[in-house]
Every structure is written in structure tokens, then in C-alpha cells.
Amino acid sequence: MTVKIGLIGCGGMGRAHIDRIVNELSGAEIVAAADVNLEAAQAVADSVGGDAKAYGTGAELIADPNVDAVLIATFGSVHTPDVIGAIEAGKYVLVEKPLATTAEDCQAIMEAEVRGGKKLVTVGFMRRFDKAYNEIKALVDGGEYGPVLMVHNRHRNPSVPESYTSRMLIDDTAIHEIDTMRWMTGEEIVKVRTDSVRKSTRAHAKLEEPIVLVFYTESGIRIDDEVNVNLEYGYSIECEVVMENAAARLGDQEGIYVRDVHGDRNRMCQDHNDRFHGAFNAEVQSWINAVAEDTHTGSSSWDGYAATAVVDAALASQEQGGTEVEVELIEKPDFYA
Known part of the structure; x- marks a missing residue:
């Protein structure tokens, strides 16, 4: 089966996905594209x-009977109607983060999905598809070195x-660490503090930056996250x-080191598409394969x-000058267990 994909949002992220689907991945074709800029x-x-x-x-794209599945790469603030529209049309959807920009909108999406009875x-x-992150998660899950402390x-x-x-x-950048830490530890984050420096x-x-976020999970794991978006030297993601x-800890950049008379160095990535090219490809290919098999893959609406x-909670802490704020979560529906 060749999965027929419709793309909503034809900006940089959408075009990057088009390029990978057309030139690098298999099992899918682009049959429609939608954007407010026609x-x-x-x-x-x-x-x-x-x-x-x-x-x-x-909405027009989702209604196209030739579209099997929908890939959404618009701004997070406008995700909700199209995600719910795809659910109600019974079509699988891969939506770029965030799912939505408010917890209330996310709940509306979950409610629509639960009503439909299918993830x-x-x-x-x-x-979640990055090789190095998965190697660390395997160590955590294996338990050989004991529980995670920080x-x-x-x-x-x-x-x-x-x-x-x-x-x-927080809502565009640190959200990646937020999801990754939930996934890696297998625990919900229950408290957060946003520190200015x-x-x-x-x-x-x-722009008031850098910032440092401090999270605590259900069992007390302490997680810190430096978010520093004007550091000039390159795009660098670190995790220990x-x-x-x-x-x-993650290896640096995925590249090689060269050591010569000038020192020890490697090539610095310059953006997320560069650093996580392989992860993006693995994610989208996994989704294509799952759609072809009529099953769900990857993170869920609950995530x-x-x-x-x-x-x-982190935004509330930021607005309150760095006070610790508890995360308010509804009870997890059995549908997402």
C-alpha cells in the first residue's frame, strides 16, 4: 500500500517533510497540500x-477522499480544528509539536479521539526516534545502573x-526536553520552576534569555534544562x-572529532533539521509504515x-518570577493506558 498524504502547512517544516517523503523515505506519496497562502x-x-x-x-484537504493520512505543520495555535477534523474523518494524523497551545485544546482533541474509539x-x-536518546533510554529501562536520580x-x-x-x-523550545524526559523516565512531571539568569x-x-527550567517527576527525579538560544557557536543538544x-550522556553532535596540530574539534550542527535529520526520517517512516498497517505509532494525544x-506550569512560573508551580493533570483516560 502506498499511503497518500496531505500536508497542511507549507512553511519550512512542512517543506522539509515533503523533501524527506519524496526523496528519502518509502511507501508514501504527497497527493495534496494546504496553506492559508494558496x-x-x-x-x-x-x-x-x-x-x-x-x-x-x-478542512478542504481533510475532506479530499484521495487523502489517506494528514501531516500538520502549521503554527501550534491553529492545530486544534484540523486535528479534530482529521479524527472525525477517521484519518491518521501526524501533527508537529505542540499538539495544541493550551491544555484545554489538548483535552478537546483527546475527547474527540476517545469518542471515535481509535488512536x-x-x-x-x-x-523519541533519535538513536542516542534511545540508547540512553535502554540503559534506564534495563535497570543495570540503578534508578535515575537526576x-x-x-x-x-x-x-x-x-x-x-x-x-x-518554553512552549516552542523546552517542550522537546519536557516530552523526552517524560518518555525517558516513564514518569509524569509534577512540579516546575523557571529561573531567569x-x-x-x-x-x-x-527576549529575556537564557533561562533554566527545573522539573521534578513523581518519584523525585530532578531535571534541569538550560535553554540558551543566542549562543552563536551552533545548535547543540546535550543530555546527561x-x-x-x-x-x-549524549555523544556530541553525531559527527566525528578531528585531532591535529590545531586542536581537537568537530563540525557543529546549525539547526534542528541538521542535528535530528535521522530522527525526523525515522519518525515519519515509522508513521507511514503504521498507517499502512492501520495501527498507531509514536507519541499519543495524551503525551x-x-x-x-x-x-x-513553566509559563506560570516564568510570569511569577520563578516560583515553583505544580503541574495540573487530569486523570489519564484508560484509552491511553
């Missing part, structure tokens, strides 16, 4: 050839545009998991909801 949708449709159609709304939603938390994370970018806000440090002179006037009898609930 010209952008038409450009994507033209680029993939065939009889691909262009639409001005996600159709995968949230694009691609780090985790140290760093999320660094070379720069961000003027449109990037202080809120986005000395402002970088490279940050634009309205400290267990009772060992510590495991999207839980991550957004932690984001809400």
Missing part, C-alpha cells in the same frame, strides 16, 4: 508533480529571529542522565496534553 500550497503541489491538489484550508494522532516529538539538559541555538518571544523559550547581550530587547551507579500541561 500560492504556497500550489507551489508544493507543483513540486511533487502528479495530480497533487492545492487547498486554501485544512489516530501522533505528535511530532522526533527525539538529569541535566542543554538546548542551545546559534540565534533566533526578532519574532521569537520569551514564551517560546543574567541576560545575554545577544538577545533582542524583548545520572543513575545510582553510572551516568550516561501532547501532558507536555502542554507542563509548559503551562
Whole structure:
């Protein structure tokens, strides 16, 4: 079976997914594209050839009987109607993070999915498909080195545009660590604190960064996350998991080191598409395969909801000057057990 995919959102992330589906992955084709900018949708449709159609709304694309599954790469604030629309149409959907920008919208999505009686939603938390993260998770799950005590994370970018806000440090950037830590530890995050530090002179006037987030899980694991988005030297993701009898950390960048008379160095990645290219490919290929087999893969709507609930608590802490805030979670539906 060739899965016929419709793309909603033809910006940079959407085009990156088109490129991987057309040129690197197997088992799928792009049959439709939608964007509020119809010209952008038409450009994507033209680029993939065939009889691909262009639409001005996600609703039109979802209603197309030729579309088997939907890939959503629009802004998080507009995800909810299209995700629910895909659920009600009985179509599998891969939606880029966040699932939605409020816990209430995430709950509405879960309610629609539960009503339909079938897991159709995968949230694009691609780090779950990263080779190095999976190797660390295997150590954690294996228990050879004892339970996890603490985790140290760093999320660094070379720069961000003027449109990037202080809120986005949490709901656009740190949300990746939030999901990864839930997945890796197998526990919900129950408390969070957002600490401000000395402002970088490279940050634009309205951006207060870096920040450090401190999370606590159900069993008391302490997790910290440095979010530093104007560090100039490159895109760098670091994670060290400290267990009772060992510590495991991500290798640097996925590249090689060269040692010569000039020193010890490696190539720095410059953005998330560079660093997580393999993880993105594995995520989307896994989704395509699952759709072809009529089954669910990857993170669920509950995972999207839980991550957004932690984001809400972290934003509240940020607004309150760094007070510790408890994460408010509804009872997990049996549907997502």
C-alpha cells in the first residue's frame, strides 16, 4: 500500500517533510497540500508533480477522499480544528509539536479521539526516534545502573529571529526536553520552576534569555534544562542522565572529532533539521509504515496534553518570577493506558 498524504502547512517544516517523503523515505506519496497562502500550497503541489491538489484550508484537504493520512505543520495555535477534523474523518494524523497551545485544546482533541474509539494522532516529538536518546533510554529501562536520580539538559541555538518571544523559550523550545524526559523516565512531571539568569547581550530587547527550567517527576527525579538560544557557536543538544551507579550522556553532535596540530574539534550542527535529520526520517517512516498497517505509532494525544500541561506550569512560573508551580493533570483516560 502506498499511503497518500496531505500536508497542511507549507512553511519550512512542512517543506522539509515533503523533501524527506519524496526523496528519502518509502511507501508514501504527497497527493495534496494546504496553506492559508494558496500560492504556497500550489507551489508544493507543483513540486511533487502528479495530480497533487492545492487547498486554501485544512478542512478542504481533510475532506479530499484521495487523502489517506494528514501531516500538520502549521503554527501550534491553529492545530486544534484540523486535528479534530482529521479524527472525525477517521484519518491518521501526524501533527508537529505542540499538539495544541493550551491544555484545554489538548483535552478537546483527546475527547474527540476517545469518542471515535481509535488512536489516530501522533505528535511530532522526533527525539523519541533519535538513536542516542534511545540508547540512553535502554540503559534506564534495563535497570543495570540503578534508578535515575537526576538529569541535566542543554538546548542551545546559534540565534533566533526578532519574532521569537520569551514564551517560546518554553512552549516552542523546552517542550522537546519536557516530552523526552517524560518518555525517558516513564514518569509524569509534577512540579516546575523557571529561573531567569543574567541576560545575554545577544538577545533582542524583548527576549529575556537564557533561562533554566527545573522539573521534578513523581518519584523525585530532578531535571534541569538550560535553554540558551543566542549562543552563536551552533545548535547543540546535550543530555546527561545520572543513575545510582553510572551516568550516561549524549555523544556530541553525531559527527566525528578531528585531532591535529590545531586542536581537537568537530563540525557543529546549525539547526534542528541538521542535528535530528535521522530522527525526523525515522519518525515519519515509522508513521507511514503504521498507517499502512492501520495501527498507531509514536507519541499519543495524551503525551501532547501532558507536555502542554507542563509548559503551562513553566509559563506560570516564568510570569511569577520563578516560583515553583505544580503541574495540573487530569486523570489519564484508560484509552491511553
